Amino acid sequence: MSKPGLLNTGPMMQLINDGVAKHFTVYGLHESPDREALFAKAGAEISALCTGSHTGVKTDAAMLHRLPNLKIIGNFGVGYDTIDIAEAKRRGIIITNTPEVLTEEVADTAIGLLLGTIREFYEAEQWLREGRWSRDGDYPLTAGSLRDR
Numbered sequence: 310m311s312k313p314g315l316l317n318t319g320p321m322m323q324l325i326n327d328g329v330a331k332h333f334t335v336y337g338l339h340e341s342p343d344r345e346a347l348f349a350k351a352g353a354e355i356s357a358l359c360t361g362s363h364t365g366v367k368t369d370a371a372m373l374h375r376l377p378n379l380k381i382i383g384n385f386g387v388g389y390d391t392i393d394i395a396e397a398k399r400r401g402i403i404i405t406n407t408p409e410v411l412t413e414e415v416a417d418t419a420i421g422l423l424l425g426t427i428r429e430f431y432e433a434e435q436w437l438r439e440g441r442w443s444r445d446g447d448y449p450l451t452a453g454s455l456r457d458r
Contacts, residue, residue, distance in 0.1 A: 313354070313355075316359070316376065317359045318368070319361065325359065334351075357379070357381050357383065359385065361385035362390065370393050373400065380402060381402065381404075386410075429453060
């Protein structure tokens with residue numbers, strides 16, 4: 310029995326590539342010089358789709374129409390704003406995502422932005438890059454601190 314088809318809309322981590330290749334015949338949309346030819350050749354045998362906003366591909370109604378036997382969309386990302394949810398729902402296609410996969414990274418970024426803003430790191434860097442340090446002296450001290458806040 311042949312393996313079902315899976316469409317990758319863009320590059321994925323090698324761990325993912327290896328995992329899906331064990332269970333599916335994988336088609337890489339990003340590797341195809343002629344996407345329409347790929348859909349014409351394999352569209353009917355594709356039952357799964359791996360995507361994510363990082364691929365830059367919209368999984369819209371037009372794409373879903375080219376995949377008449379699609380059963381599941383695995384979205385590698387917290388949301389699924391690149392997927393036509395209404396059309397997928399109408400067709401009974403299951404959609405998965407990876408909630409909370411970036412929770413710590415978002416928290417780290419928020420702390421970094423908070424520190425950068427309150428301590429004026431970005432302004433101080435601009436002062437340095439403009440050569441003002443050697444011309445105008447040290448960047449003025451800031452009163453910004455997270456202490457007691």
